[in-house]
Every structure is written in C-alpha cells, then in structure tokens.
Amino acid sequence: MNFQGRAASALFACALSLGLTVGMPANGSAATAVQNINITASTGKFTPGVIIVHAGQPVALHLTSSAGVHGIESSDFGIPMTMITPGSDKTVTFTPEKVGTYVIHCAIICGPDHANMKFVVKVEA
Numbered sequence: 745m746n747f748q749g750r751a752a753s754a755l756f757a758c759a760l761s762l763g764l765t766v767g768m769p770a771n772g773s774a775a776t777a778v779q780n781i782n783i784t785a786s787t788g789k790f791t792p793g794v795i796i797v798h799a800g801q802p803v804a805l806h807l808t809s810s811a812g813v814h815g816i817e818s819s820d821f822g823i824p825m826t827m828i829t830p831g832s833d834k835t836v837t838f839t840p841e842k843v844g845t846y847v848i849h850c851a852i853i854c855g856p857d858h859a860n861m862k863f864v865v866k867v868e869a
C-alpha cells in the first residue's frame with residue numbers, strides 16, 4: 745500500500761470510530777431497550793392480568809393462546825386488531841407515551857367470559 749492508500753484508510757478508520765462514538769446514546773442503551781412481555785390468552789383471561797411498562801420505552805408483546813381464539817386492539821397504544829390463536833405467536837410493538845393505567849379488552853367474542861376478558865397496562869415514568 746502506498747502512502748496515499750494508508751492515509752485514506754487511516755482517515756476512514758478515524759471517521760468510523762468518530763461515527764461510532766457519536767452514535768452511542770449518552771446514557772447507554774438502557775433507555776431504548778425493548779421491554780419484552782409474554783402474554784397468554786386462555787378462556788376468559790389474559791395472563792398476566794397486569795403488566796408494567798415505562799413511558800418512552802418500546803414494548804414488544806409476545807402473544808399466544810393456550811385455549812380459544814382471542815384478540816387485542818388498542819387505540820391508546822395504536823395497536824391494530826391482532827388475532828391470537830392457539831399454537832402461534834404474534835408480536836405487537838408499541839411505545840407508550842403517557843404515564844397512566846390503561847385497559848386492553850379482548851377484541852374477539854370468545855365465549856361467556858369474553859366481556860370480562862382484559863389486561864391492564866400500567867405505564868410508569
């Protein structure tokens with residue numbers, strides 16, 4: 745490699761390390777880490793019935809059903825109608841914006857317990 749080649753690759757390496765440094769969040773990556781939460785739907789209930797998430801931090805809900813066909817939908821979190829069926833996993837992602845307590849109801853009529861089938865999302869700071 746001639747001098748110009750070495751100079752160019754040194755410059756490139758320098759720009760690369762600068763870019764990496766600038767790209768790092770000031771407080772590490774914890775603030776943007778995805779909150780992964782598993783939820784299982786069954787007859788008349790979601791388990792767990794209460795989840796706690798943090799405002800501004802992305803959430804990935806991993807949904808499955810151990811019995812029956814269910815669904816979720818939430819205008820609070822911009823979650824579109826999502827069907828949950830036994831034997832398949834669905835993942836929905838959203839980022840809660842505002843601190844508060846929200847309720848997500850089962851969105852598909854699934855039986856006598858459908859009206860009471862819900863889970864609570866507590867959004868903390």
Ligand SMILES: [Cu+2]
Pocket residue numbers: 814815850851852853854855857858859861
């Ligand atoms: Cu239902």
